[in-house]
Amino acid sequence: MDSETLLVLADPTEPQLRKLQELPPETSIAVGTTTQAFERAAPQATVIFSWSLSGKLLRDVFGMSPRVRWVHTRAAGLDNLLFGDLVAHPAVLTNGRGVFSQSLGEFVVGAILYFAKDFRRMIRSQSQGRWEPFEVDEISGQTVGIVGYGDIGRAVAARVRSMGMRVLGMTRRGPLLYNMDPLVSQIFSPGDRAAMISQCDYIVVAAPLTPKTHSLIGAAEFDVMKPGAVVINVGRGPVINERALLRALSENRIKGAALDVFDSEPLPPGHLFYRLENVLLSPHCADHTADWLDAAMRFFLDNFERYRKREPLLNVVDKELGY
Numbered sequence: 001m002d003s004e005t006l007l008v009l010a011d012p013t014e015p016q017l018r019k020l021q022e023l024p025p026e027t028s029i030a031v032g033t034t035t036q037a038f039e040r041a042a043p044q045a046t047v048i049f050s051w052s053l054s055g056k057l058l059r060d061v062f063g064m065s066p067r068v069r070w071v072h073t074r075a076a077g078l079d080n081l082l083f084g085d086l087v088a089h090p091a092v093l094t095n096g097r098g099v100f101s102q103s104l105g106e107f108v109v110g111a112i113l114y115f116a117k118d119f120r121r122m123i124r125s126q127s128q129g130r131w132e133p134f135e136v137d138e139i140s141g142q143t144v145g146i147v148g149y150g151d152i153g154r155a156v157a158a159r160v161r162s163m164g165m166r167v168l169g170m171t172r173r174g175p176l177l178y179n180m181d182p183l184v185s186q187i188f189s190p191g192d193r194a195a196m197i198s199q200c201d202y203i204v205v206a207a208p209l210t211p212k213t214h215s216l217i218g219a220a221e222f223d224v225m226k227p228g229a230v231v232i233n234v235g236r237g238p239v240i241n242e243r244a245l246l247r248a249l250s251e252n253r254i255k256g257a258a259l260d261v262f263d264s265e266p267l268p269p270g271h272l273f274y275r276l277e278n279v280l281l282s283p284h285c286a287d288h289t290a291d292w293l294d295a296a297m298r299f300f301l302d303n304f305e306r307y308r309k310r311e312p313l314l315n316v317v318d319k320e321l322g323y
Contacts, residue, residue, distance in 0.1 A: 003027065004308070005044040007061060010051035016297040017051070023304060035060045043067070047307070049300060050074065054081045062086060070307055074296045076100060077236055078322055079209035086319065093317040098151040099299050100287035104206075104234045104260075105155030107286035111258030112139055112160070112202055114280055115230045140164030145200035147193065147217065148207025148235055149184065150323075156204055157183035168196050172212075172321075190216070198224040202232060209236035210322040217241065222248040229254045234286060237262040249276050260286040 003026040010017060012031045020029055030041035033053060038045070042064035050058050050073040058081065062068065068091050073081055076097045086093065114120070116137040125132050144160050146153040149169030157167045167184050174189025181187075188196040193216070197203055203225070207213045217231070218241035225231075231254065233240055242263045248254045256278035265284055273279050289295075303313055317323060 004046045005041055006030070006047045006049060006304075007038050007041060007045045007065065008049045008051055009033070009053040009057055009061065010049075014052065016293045019294075019297045019301060022301055024308065033057070035064065038064060046070070047072070047304070050081065059083050059085070062089075070094070070313070072300055072303065074300070077208060078317060079236060082319060082322060092313060093319055094303060094313050094315045095317055096296050096299060097315045097323075099295050100292060101151040101155040103287045103289050103292070104152050105159050107234060107258075107260065107282065108156045108204055108232055109159045109163075111232045111280055112144070112230070114258065115256050120277065120280075139201075142166070142201040143168060143199050144202045144204060145196045146170065146184075147197075147203065147205045147239070148213070149181075149187065150206065152206040152234060153204070154181070154183065156206070157181070168199065170196055193217075194221060194224045197221050197229075198226070200229060201226065202230050205231065205233040205239050206235045207239050208323040209238055213239050215239070215241040217244075219244040219247075222253065225254050227254065231257040233257070233259050233261055235261065237265070246272055249278055252278070256280070258282070260284055 005028040008017065008020070008029060008031040010031055011033055017031060023029070028041060028044070030038050032038060035057070038061050042061060044067060045065040046067055046069050048061060048065060048068055048071045050071070052074065054073060062071070062085065070092045071086065072094045074096050076095055078095060116139045118134065118136060121134065141164060143166045144156065145168040146156055147170050149171050153169060161167055161183050168186050168188065169184045170188045170190060170193050172190065175187045205217060207216065216239050222244050231240065231245065245257060249257055258280040259273065260282040261284055267273060267283070273281055306313055
């Protein structure tokens, strides 16, 4: 096998980087947080691994690496990573899609039950020492619509179907003539999203952020939602128009929202989301299980082995589409 030079954009003290010792001994590795850390290795670099840093550093390091053939990012989302030179370059780009889907699927189930059983009311009554029985919703038979039916969407669908819920999905391509996913009752195209959303008790947003998905869920979509609908966002914040969401929540036009992602992160102090009683707020950590970073590193190591053997890489990104 040929020797490879790997550039890892990360703080060298991060514990998961120790697993890079499992790479073949002929692999040259440079790790750092500045361009200076890569000046010597970049001209020979064949692989760039954006572990915990991207943005300007990735652009600069990529520009220093004329021989690079593969770029991998730990993250699933690419909205802060894609730039013109990378899109136009023949280097393959892969991401962490699917590595975190199962825990995000569990978060969605938790959010559904949180609103259906009104856990906030239970906690409030318990803390105040009040015994106040009330009615709760049964989720079996209710409808979940998934905006962006991919790996996360399938993880959601598998879980909610087991609880007797009906699943609708929306994909870029729309309905398929064959190979229909048995978890989904119907697939919609983006142009028909209002028809899907109007049927849903829970709308799960799992779409990547691209120019075409920015503000995909806005005022028009909130207007057709059921009064008892709950919006759950585990994709990217700007896929939902924040102003329209805040208006719908503040005016109680929908039942609530469970949000793991936001337009600005960290969410600024004093933001209205913190104060709304019908919002369940997660600080972008719904997939942060005890081993999430280990799983992300294991995925890279496995893909690196495929790369060395010249086997097809997993999670190859369509750089033009952005996912």
